[in-house]
Amino acid sequence: MNISEIAARVRKASLVTACGAALATGAAVADDHTLTIGMSFQELNNEYFVTMQQALEAAADSLGAEVIITDARHDVAKQVSDVEDMIQRGIDILLLNPADTVGVETAVLAAREAGVTTVAIDAQANGPIDGFVGSKNYDAGYLACDHLAEQLDGTGQVALLDGIPVVPILQRIEGCTAALEEHPGIEIVTKQNGRQDRSHAMVVTENIIQAHPNLDGLFSVNDIGSLGALVAIEASGQDIKLVSVDGHPEAIEAIQRPDSAFIATSAQYPRDMVRVGLGLGLAKYWGANTAPAEIPIDVELIDRDMAVDFSW
Structure with a gap:
């Protein structure tokens, strides 16, 4: 089984868990409230993160959710400010790609205080996050x-x-x-x-x-x-x-x-990573207490022979 198949299974399991939790608690998956997902990137001057952004926007569109995207440009103070602004705009789920593991804790604490579900993506974040999805x-x-x-x-x-x-x-x-x-x-x-x-x-x-x-x-x-x-x-x-x-x-x-x-x-596999991260965020948001705290994504060595057929 290759990494895409593994990630697809993990993603499916996360989403099934999320939906099951929503039904079990009587929560409506689709109601008058439009789900709002915020994602704060450490940078967007890199095709790796742009690929991740595109995958998130496509996944959110399939859910009928609104997406707010910010670019910290490797400035953790800007990232904290960006997250605080997204909280004021009423996000439900925060996908956080930290510019600094330690420095971003202020943003994580602000999100927790506001009741926002927070999943760190690609890089771990200090503070009370609800989950983490990243490469090995x-x-x-x-x-x-x-x-x-x-x-x-x-x-x-x-x-x-x-x-x-x-x-x-x-x-x-x-x-x-x-x-x-x-x-x-x-x-x-x-x-x-x-x-x-x-x-x-x-x-x-x-x-x-x-x-x-x-x-x-x-x-x-x-x-x-x-x-x-x-x-x-x-x-x-x-x-x-x-x-x-x-x-x-x-x-x-x-x-x-x-x-x-x-x-x-x-x-790495940025599309799979952010999709699985969103699935985990949904699971936590809808109250799935048994959803994992961390989901690792496999990596694969690409040498000259394998490069011919590889793409994100």
Whole structure:
């Protein structure tokens, strides 16, 4: 069974549980009240999150629900303000994609006080959330870096590009580090913040290559950062292998090039993630006390052979 089939089953189970809870408590699934769903994104300057937004809007439309979307632009203060504004506009369910796991707690507390059902999506959030749906990010880092070590025949210098202070990013670094440590011939020479940003990651990677002229491999915590790193690697003319996380269309395209330094990415499934998150939010909103607190979504390593048939 592939990840889409697994996610579909989880999604179906969540929605069935939600509907059952609504009927059991005498709640009407369709009444005069229009369900309002708010989703606060850490950013929308990334096709990964745009794909998630589109899937949410389609799912909400099928429910006859209203959707309010906000973009924090990686500013947690703006995200807190955005959530407070959505609460004032009367949202019933908040899907929260945190810009900062700790800093967003103020928004979570405000939502709880207002009686809003809150599900964290993609990244964990501090505070009294009702549920969390996200990728197995430790696995994502492990798979990518285990593949990198294998392609380096278990020896060489590797650098890590991390990102914003949210749990998924930390877990990807932990998974990557664990995989590399299984290969005694691999040396992690540096870890620097690429900010998950193409331009910044390019500059950071240029500096890493200059400081470590014998660099053999690089792991980036997301594909957008890796695409900037790829530019720096190609400009250097050095044989440096690159791995990442996400499954972004540009990354998949780059991986397919025969001469590309980009050799693999651990793919996430943003459409499934937000659909399952909405299902969990509905279950909690309608009173399904037995609905799970957390639903992990599998990841899959996409190398050059698999990239031909992969898309979000």
